[in-house]
Structure formats: C-alpha cells, structure tokens
Amino acid sequence: MTTLTQLAGALPGAQCFGEATLTGLEYDSRAVAAGALFVAVVGERFDGHNFLADVVARGAAALVVERAEAVPAGVPYLLVKSCREALAPLACAFWGNPTERLNLAGVTGTNGKTSTMRLMDAIARAAGETTGTIGTLGATVGETALPHDRTTPESPDLQRLFAEMLAAGATSATMEVASHALVMGRTAGCTFDIAAFTNLTQDHLDFHKTMEAYEAAKGMLFRDYAPRVAVLNTDDAAGARYAASNTAQQTLTYSPSGQAGADIWPVDVQLAVDSLRFTAKTPLGDVVVRLGFGGTFQIGNVLAAIGYGVARGFSPETIAAGLAACPPVPGRFHPVQAGQDFAVLVDYAHTPDGVENVLKAARPLTPGRLITVFGCGGDRDRTKRPIMGRLARELSDIAIATSDNPRTEDPERILDDVTAGMAPPAPTSEGAQVYREVNRRKAIALAVGMAKQGDTIVIAGKGHEDYQIIGHTKHPFSDQDVAREEIEKCLSH
Known part of the structure; x- marks a missing residue:
C-alpha cells in the first residue's frame, strides 16, 4: 500500500493536506475506483478539476489539484503547480520506479519505430531474455498482450505496464517513444539504457509547428534522459546532429547507405518482396542478416536493432538468430x-x-x-x-x-x-x-x-x-x- 504523504515526497514543493491509503492512480475520471488517487490534469478539452465531485463519489481516496478551492470538503489532497508535470513523478513513485529494474531501450524517429522495436525485441529473446514491448501495435510481455491505445501511453499507464512486465518476469523492455510523449512528459522518470533514432521527416507539424521544434522534441530522448548508449542514424542530418551533441555515455552510429565513419553499415544487400539479406559490419564482427520480410527501408531498421544488440554485448550469432526469428511486422510491406x-x-x-x-x-x-x-x-x-x-x-x-x-x-x-x-x-x-x-x-x-x-x-x-x-x-x-x-x-x- 502507498500513502498520500509517501507520494508527496516525489514532488518537491507539493503541499499535502490530509492522509489516505491509496490503491490506484488515475487521471481519467471515468476510470476511478475506490481507493484511487485522482490527478486533475488540465488538458486541451477537459479540466480534471471539473470532475472532482464525481471522482469522490466514485470512491477516490485523495486528489492532486492546482486549485485548492475546487476540492470537496474533507477530502485529502496534494496541491501542486501543474498536475500535468506531477503525473509522471507520481506514477513512477506509485509503481516503484520499475524501469530502474528493467533494461529499457527506447526508439524514436518519424518512421520505422515499430519495426525497429520488434527487431530489438527478437534479438533480446534470442539471448534468452523474457521481454516486454510498448508501441503502436500495443504492449506485450512474453507472449501475452497488454492492451493500450497510444504509441506511448500516459505516464500512469506506462509505469503500470512496466510494473506488470516485472511481475511477469521480464528483464528487458523496448518501447516506441513518440515526440508528443517527450514534450508532454509521459516518459519522464524512465531510465533508458539504450536510446535509438531512425530518421526525421515531415510529420506532426499540427503539433510541433516547425521541423526545428520537431527535431528538438525527438532530441530530448538523447539530451534529457542520459542513456547509457545512443544508437543513431547518421545518414539523417538530425541523427548526425544528435551524434555531435548528446548526454549518452557512448554513441554508436549506423549508416544504411554505407557512409564512411559509421560504426555499423551494410554490404552485399539482396532484396525481395518477402526477404532481405545482407552482411552488417559492426564493432563486434560481421552479422549475417537473413530477414523474412522485405523493403529497402528495413535496412536502417535492422541496423538500428543491430546497434541495440551491440550495445547489449550480444554476440553476432545471437543478433543474427534474433533477426532471423523476427516475424513480419503487421502492416509493414x-x-x-x-x-x-x-x-x-x-x-x-x-x-x-x-x-x-x-x-x-x-x-x-x-x-x-x-x-x-x-x-x-x-x-x-x-x-x-x-x-x-x-x-x-x-x-x-x-x-x-x-x-x-x-x-x-x-x-x-x-x-x-x-x-x-x-x-x-x-x-x-x-x-x-x-x-x-x-x-x-x-x-x-x-x-x-x-x-x-x-x-x-x-x-x-x-x-x-x-x-x-x-x-x-x-x-x-x-x-x-x-x-x-x-x-x-x-x-x-
């Protein structure tokens, strides 16, 4: 069980009024059940403060608010400057900071995130690990599906998924990291061992407004999270800039076009509709790639996944076995x-x-x-x-x-x-x-x-x-x- 005062310790500057024992953490008023802590996030369309009476009637044990006057009488609460900014630290604390006990890899980029994540997961499985994934196609732990409806879920859902992975025996996880999620703080508090970048091309300008802002948003993964290893596509200009300026302890670069100076690159590429074959040159030796699905664009995704395998210290044979065992990604070529x-x-x-x-x-x-x-x-x-x-x-x-x-x-x-x-x-x-x-x-x-x-x-x-x-x-x-x-x-x- 977790108490309100214990969670208050995760929020410097928060004021705690009253005490409660908490059995859940919710930001959606419709999901509140008895014993939950409800965080009144102010969004574009809805203000959680307008639903406080409703969530208390549903059994909420305590509230997190920006406006104390909105709290129904007698209900314990935390007063914070921003419920949105408080959400991730609260989620991490409530679920016991699960990513500190998982080897977590995050993949960001406009295209290729899902395929790259699936390839990374296959490599970790080939190494004998029980794994979890979170992305566009849903979440998994081992062979079990864990449903969710966003590429990168909100922080309470994200931390809950990580906790479920740990409970199921997972030792590593891979996830897609959307630019929206980085800007909105959904991944705040996550500990990334490896962070990978696929490419940056036009998308989501309805949200980011400019390509410069979009690039800066993606770059947060390499700048603000200090991963142990950054795996970067230096064929892409944004990837080259991330390589020149990041907070990772180590940077591994890859070049789908085979440019000189990259750490990982392909040779002897053979393509078909339903297969991809080549040899990848890596710091650990050659990786023989035999993939059961095609597309020239998959070369970069495979190289990013190989970078993950190299960063994890897996042998070229293990990496190759994982790639060969990876099933086709649904809806990709x-x-x-x-x-x-x-x-x-x-x-x-x-x-x-x-x-x-x-x-x-x-x-x-x-x-x-x-x-x-x-x-x-x-x-x-x-x-x-x-x-x-x-x-x-x-x-x-x-x-x-x-x-x-x-x-x-x-x-x-x-x-x-x-x-x-x-x-x-x-x-x-x-x-x-x-x-x-x-x-x-x-x-x-x-x-x-x-x-x-x-x-x-x-x-x-x-x-x-x-x-x-x-x-x-x-x-x-x-x-x-x-x-x-x-x-x-x-x-x-």
Whole structure:
C-alpha cells in the first residue's frame, strides 16, 4: 500500500493536506475506483478539476489539484503547480520506479519505430531474455498482450505496464517513444539504457509547428534522459546532429547507405518482396542478416536493432538468430496473396518520407506497373498532404487518392489538399494516371480491377489498422481483408 504523504515526497514543493491509503492512480475520471488517487490534469478539452465531485463519489481516496478551492470538503489532497508535470513523478513513485529494474531501450524517429522495436525485441529473446514491448501495435510481455491505445501511453499507464512486465518476469523492455510523449512528459522518470533514432521527416507539424521544434522534441530522448548508449542514424542530418551533441555515455552510429565513419553499415544487400539479406559490419564482427520480410527501408531498421544488440554485448550469432526469428511486422510491406498474378503490398506509410520509401522499395520488385492507393488522415498535419500527392504521382504509374481516417474533417476537403499536389506542372509532363475515389473500399477495388500480371499494388496509410475513423467512431476496416475480398471477387468472375 502507498500513502498520500509517501507520494508527496516525489514532488518537491507539493503541499499535502490530509492522509489516505491509496490503491490506484488515475487521471481519467471515468476510470476511478475506490481507493484511487485522482490527478486533475488540465488538458486541451477537459479540466480534471471539473470532475472532482464525481471522482469522490466514485470512491477516490485523495486528489492532486492546482486549485485548492475546487476540492470537496474533507477530502485529502496534494496541491501542486501543474498536475500535468506531477503525473509522471507520481506514477513512477506509485509503481516503484520499475524501469530502474528493467533494461529499457527506447526508439524514436518519424518512421520505422515499430519495426525497429520488434527487431530489438527478437534479438533480446534470442539471448534468452523474457521481454516486454510498448508501441503502436500495443504492449506485450512474453507472449501475452497488454492492451493500450497510444504509441506511448500516459505516464500512469506506462509505469503500470512496466510494473506488470516485472511481475511477469521480464528483464528487458523496448518501447516506441513518440515526440508528443517527450514534450508532454509521459516518459519522464524512465531510465533508458539504450536510446535509438531512425530518421526525421515531415510529420506532426499540427503539433510541433516547425521541423526545428520537431527535431528538438525527438532530441530530448538523447539530451534529457542520459542513456547509457545512443544508437543513431547518421545518414539523417538530425541523427548526425544528435551524434555531435548528446548526454549518452557512448554513441554508436549506423549508416544504411554505407557512409564512411559509421560504426555499423551494410554490404552485399539482396532484396525481395518477402526477404532481405545482407552482411552488417559492426564493432563486434560481421552479422549475417537473413530477414523474412522485405523493403529497402528495413535496412536502417535492422541496423538500428543491430546497434541495440551491440550495445547489449550480444554476440553476432545471437543478433543474427534474433533477426532471423523476427516475424513480419503487421502492416509493414505486408504481402496479400489470394491467387492473383500481381503483387499487393499493404503498408503503414502515412508520411511523405514513408510513401517515398515504400514506393521506391516496391519499384525494383515490379516488372509491370506500380499502382498506389493512399490517403491522408484528418485532423492532422495538412501541409504534408500535397507533398504525399506529388510523391504518389511521381513514383507510381497509377495513383489513386482516397480516404484514410478522415476523423472529423470532410473527406472531400482532405482529398482537395492531396490532389492539389497531384496536378501535372505542364500538360506534357510525365507522371502517373491520377484517380480520386473518396470511398476506400471502392479505391482498392478500382486498383485490383485494373491490375495485370506483373503489376504491384501498394495500399498505403493504414497498415495494421483494422478500423477506419469517421467522425469520432471506429468502423471495422482492414486494408488486407478488403484487398483479399476484392481480389477474390475479381477471380470469381
């Protein structure tokens, strides 16, 4: 059991009024149960102070507030300057600072976080460790799924997950670290043994406003958390800057392009739709890479994971075994086969760089035409939409713009933004045939219907997602399932 005064010790300057024994820590009023400490976070849409009477009625034993006058009479509370800033230290203290007893690796970057994290996890498993993961696809400990709904959860959820991993016998964990999470302090209090960087390209400017601010946010992982080892992609300009200025005890660099001076780089690369083979040069010796899924963009992810293995001191043979055992990451360059004589690849690419990478990876594997189905999410960075439209037009033979997750935006307005970048600059300029179909199923059906032997269809944007967000509602929708259904329809005619 934890008491209010014990938790107050984690917050210098906090004033404690009363005492309570606490059995839980919550920031969402709807989740409060008897014995909980409720932290009244002030957010963009909701102010936790407006729900204090409700959480007390639900059984909250104590409160953390910024305004003492809002506290119902007789309820113990902590008075702090910022509930948002207090949340992470309270969570770490409540769950006993679990990352101090886990070997924790964090991966940040615009693209590749999920794949890199999964590859790292596979390497740790090959070394005989019980592991945990937290990221876009959910959380796991060993073979058990631990559900959550954010790439990087809020600090109480994050620390609870780490505590559950420890209780299940985990000795190491890997996690995706989103830029939002760093800025909002969700990871505050975490002890990172290893921090890795994949790349930095345009995304989330609705939140960060500028690329400079976005880079600074990612850089917090290497500047503010003082990891033992930083693993950095120095092909990327931001990675080179992080390498020149970080607080890690050791820096390992990798270069997907094989630039001189990097600690880790690839040679003898062999690519296929469903495989990737090369030899990685490392400070510990050669690592023979035999991966069961493809994509040139995966080279960087694999090198980052190898950097993790090197930082952990694993042998080249253990690293290679882990990579070979790693299953394909759902929704990343994922082949869909239903008996057709053309290729279909589903990918999570939802940024300009992501779209460019996946199309450039698919092109050399395509003897026929490259057909791209893609969209852009609503209520997100609008400035990337015409860029993605231009890239789809320039790098495809046929480009079909459609809806992604429109959320509360008008899907047609989103497509207006996208197709603004798809107009040819001159009547004679080269580029893809361009189509616009707001209904995503119809867009996929259109692509399948026009595909011929040797063509490749890339369906970009949603990847592993099994839903489409329209308004505030998640409707069942899987690109993989829909593609398979539309292929089967065509084959049955």
